[in-house]
Amino acid sequence: MGCYHFHLNQLSRGKGQSAIASAAYRAGAKLECTYYGEVSDYTRKGGVVLAEIHLPQQAPERFKDRETLWNEVEWIEGNKKAQLAHSFDIALMNEFSMEENIELARRFVEEQLVARGMIADLAIHDPKKAKDKIPNPHMHIMVPIRPLQEDGT
Structure with a gap:
């Protein structure tokens, strides 16, 4: 039987968080923050199955680059x-198979976010299952x- 979990919150600099x-972390990537002058390196993090950015039509192509996108957000x-x-x-x-979950995630992002003009940075994690524990695939x-x-700004 499926397990339902849907959590939404805001990342806030006031809480010491960085975009x-x-x-x-979510992408399992190494990114440099020009706002703080820090590098975050999660390339050794396991379990990242997918990491991709979905853009609406009016978005500049440069936002396909995760580091560019989130650095602009930090500065704005x-x-x-x-x-x-x-x-x-x-x-x-x-x-579901992982392929079905990936398709479901992409469809959700495109229909619920991108279709409304939002940029969405999607990552799918499938962490190693601990012995006698239920698997925890999530996005x-x-x-x-x-x-x-409308002008892409």
């Missing part, structure tokens, strides 16, 4: 207590707090 560090949101991004954490179905989605304007 770059959060994106690096200059306030020391700024909210940087919406962060989704959603369980995927153990009863993370980060969406910049500010909506993208």
